[in-house]
Amino acid sequence: MARVAIDVLLKRELLDPQGRAIERALPDLGFAGAHDVRIGKHLELDIDAEGDELAARVAAMCDGFLINPVVETYRWRVITDDERADAAADAPTAVDA
Amino acid sequence: MGARVGVVTFPGSLDDGDAATALRGVGGDAVALWHEDPDLRGVDAVVLPGGFSYGDALRCGAVAHLAPVMGAVARFAADGGPVLGICNGFQVLCEARLLPGALLRNAHLRFVSRPVDVDVVRTDTPFTGAYPAGQRLRLPVKHGEGRYVADEATLDRLEADGRVVFRYAPGDNPNGSARDIAGVCNAAGNVVGLMPHPEHAVDADLSEGTDGRPMFAGLLDLLAARV
Numbered sequence: 001m002a003r004v005a006i007d008v009l010l011k012r013e014l015l016d017p018q019g020r021a022i023e024r025a026l027p028d029l030g031f032a033g034a035h036d037v038r039i040g041k042h043l044e045l046d047i048d049a050e051g052d053e054l055a056a057r058v059a060a061m062c063d064g065f066l067i068n069p070v071v072e073t074y075r076w077r078v079i080t081d082d083e084r085a086d087a088a089a090d091a092p093t094a095v096d097a
Numbered sequence: 098m099g100a101r102v103g104v105v106t107f108p109g110s111l112d113d114g115d116a117a118t119a120l121r122g123v124g125g126d127a128v129a130l131w132h133e134d135p136d137l138r139g140v141d142a143v144v145l146p147g148g149f150s151y152g153d154a155l156r157c158g159a160v161a162h163l164a165p166v167m168g169a170v171a172r173f174a175a176d177g178g179p180v181l182g183i184c185n186g187f188q189v190l191c192e193a194r195l196l197p198g199a200l201l202r203n204a205h206l207r208f209v210s211r212p213v214d215v216d217v218v219r220t221d222t223p224f225t226g227a228y229p230a231g232q233r234l235r236l237p238v239k240h241g242e243g244r245y246v247a248d249e250a251t252l253d254r255l256e257a258d259g260r261v262v263f264r265y266a267p268g269d270n271p272n273g274s275a276r277d278i279a280g281v282c283n284a285a286g287n288v289v290g291l292m293p294h295p296e297h298a299v300d301a302d303l304s305e306g307t308d309g310r311p312m313f314a315g316l317l318d319l320l321a322a323r324v
Contacts, residue, residue, distance in 0.1 A: 010201070014246055015273070017206050065163065068156055068192065071199045071246060 001048050003084065004058055006076040008067050009040035040072075042085055054078070099124040100320035103140035105170070105186075107132040107161045111148035112183065112296060119296040120144070123314040132164040141320045142179040142223065143170055145186025147239075147294060157200060157242050158188035167193055179223035179316060180288045184240055187280070187290030196281055196290045197255065198247030203240070204273025210239040212305050214266035215279050215293050219259055222286050227315030234263075234308040236293035238271050243292040245274035245281070252276055258284070263291050 010016050016038050023037040043066065049057050058076050067074050081087065102125050106113045117127035128140050132150075137143060151160035161167065167189070174180050174195055182190040190196040203209060212235050217228040228234075247255070252275055255261055263280030270277045272292070280291025295309025 013248075014201070015204060015244075017202055017204050017273075021206060065159065066155070068159070068199055070191070070197075071201060 001046055002050060002054050002078045003081070004045055004047050004054070004076055005079045005083070005085070006043040006045075006058070006062065006066065006074055007040060008043070008072050008074045009038050010071055011073055012038075014071060044079070044084060044086075099126060099317045100141040101126045101128050101139065102316070102320075103128045103130040103137050103143045105130045105132065105143065105145050105166055107148070107150035107164060107189075109149045109152055110146050110185070112146040112185075112294065113148070115294075115296040116144045116146045116183065119299045119309065119313050120317075122299055123310065123317050125313065125317050130166055132161065132166050134166045135169060137166070137169045137173055141323075142316055143173060143181070144296075145170070145180070145182040145189050146296070147184030147186060150185055150189065153242075156192065157185060158190075158192040161185075161189045162192035171195060174283070174288045177285060177287050179319075181224050181312075181316075182288075182290035183294055183296060184238075184243070184292055187292055188242070190288060190290045195288050196283055197251050197260075198245055198275075198281065200242055200292070201244045201246055202242050203244050203271075208239075208241040209243070209271045210237070211271070212237050213271050213279075213293060214269045215291075216264050216266055217262070218264050219262045219282065219286075222262055222282050222289050223316050223319050224289050224312050225262060225315065226319060227311035233266060234293075234295075235298070235306050236295055236309055237297045237304065238293050240272070240292060243272040243274070245272075245278045245292070247275065252278075255281055260284070260286075262289055263293070 018039040019037040104116045120127040188200045215234045217232045265277040282289045295312040298304045298309035
């Protein structure tokens with residue numbers, strides 16, 4: 001079994017109004033120097049497959065359902081437990097506590 | 098009773114009732130179809146109504162386009178059957194690749210709910226035959242994700258092939274749609290999708306005008322002539 005992370009963004013040539021709104025807001029919020037903001041989706045799922053079969057299943061799932069290739073692009077990778085986006089932040093050490 | 102026109106209800110459809118009422122108002126026999134139906138019960142045309150099918154999970158129309166009834170809709174469309182997608186129904190048809198392009202978040206990020214002026218660009222579809230070419234309609238829109246997009250080559254091809262069926266009047270594009278496109282059709286012209294709601298503009302007591310009524314009346318006339 002593999003833990004798969006899939007990142008989805010709108011194609012670069014398409015307007016991402018959310019990204020644009022955040023980009024415009026950042027300087028006023030004191031976060032200068034950030035550009036080309038794009039907001040997409042991050043999916044994580046366990047898949048009962050490995051290697052080539054895993055790649056084929058992820059591609060079929062993405063192209064047939066999870067993404068719309070007319071307007072979106074994606075990248076995927078196998079991740080470890082520590083690489084999950086919902087992995088606990090560094091646990092407080094005894095010293096911090 | 099006139100021709101039988103199916104109105105598909107997905108979980109989360111909202112405007113199926115209004116679509117059926119609009120069809121009955123012009124003498125049609127509105128047939129309720131359910132998303133799990135494996136066939137279309139022999140109807141003569143199909144309407145995919147507005148709403149938020151499956152709660153817009155993943156993307157608008159993404160789950161609905163894989164519903165069992167959509168396999169039957171695709172076969173019906175391939176055989177030349179008239180199919181109209183309104184708002185969420187338009188999104189479903191795009192997800193199903195029965196229409197080109199896609200509908201994304203409104204450019205200004207706000208949900209828009211107001212009447213807009215829409216020009217009928219193409220009149221030789223099953224749904225626009227009752228309008229004179231260039232007729233300007235006043236129809237309500239109500240959506241957060243109605244910005245029509247397609248790559249430039251596709252947009253050029255749609256324009257060249259006369260597949261832009263409806264266009265927002267100059268200055269009245271409510272969502273940032275490419276080239277003011279409000280509705281398109283497939284290559285054969287029998288599948289039409291649009292974001293504005295003709296089914297909400299059929300009763301002068303309930304809406305501003307009745308400009309949507311000829312879309313349904315024209316369909317019923319066409320189907321009656323075929324019998």
